[in-house]
Amino acid sequence: MECLFCKIINKELSSEIVYENKEIISFKDIHPKAPLHLLILPKKHIPSVNHLEEIDSKLVGNLFLISQKIARKKNLRGYKLVANVGREGGQLIDHLHLHLLGGWKSAKEREVPGMP
Numbered sequence: 497m498e499c500l501f502c503k504i505i506n507k508e509l510s511s512e513i514v515y516e517n518k519e520i521i522s523f524k525d526i527h528p529k530a531p532l533h534l535l536i537l538p539k540k541h542i543p544s545v546n547h548l549e550e551i552d553s554k555l556v557g558n559l560f561l562i563s564q565k566i567a568r569k570k571n572l573r574g575y576k577l578v579a580n581v582g583r584e585g586g587q588l589i590d591h592l593h594l595h596l597l598g599g600w601k602s603a604k605e606r607e608v609p610g611m612p
């Protein structure tokens with residue numbers, strides 16, 4: 497399955513990668529909705545949260561642990577992790593990903609259009 501994010505993972509498309517290990521990659525969102533807006537995703541092509549299976553449970557745990565690690569490295573005290581699911585949920589790219597949004601200086605500054 498060759499989706500846009502698979503192309504980024506395979507380095508067929510360029511992106512600003514901030515983290516990579518053998519199963520997970522993180523790169524900057526091309527249209528940032530926060531001072532820091534990263535996407536964190538498994539290299540395995542899983543279309544969405546709706547497609548997760550029991551066998552993926554460790555991978556999903558690692559996705560959150562890597563998100564925590566990246567946030568810590570970026571000195572973020574607070575941040576949002578968002579997974580859009582399906583078109584109705586605002587998902588445009590059918591490769592499971594977490595949005596990591598942060599870098600606001602105050603809670604007031606935090607309003608993100610189109611995000612909870």
Ligand code: AMP
Binds near residue numbers: 500528590
């Ligand atoms: P979603 O709506 O949850 O599927 O999010 C898809 C995200 O991918 C959007 O925030 C886009 O701005 C982002 N995006 C689309 N194309 C690229 C790209 N080539 N590199 C980085 N981010 C992208």
Ligand code: ZN
Binds near residue numbers: 497499501503540590
């Ligand atoms: Zn993919």
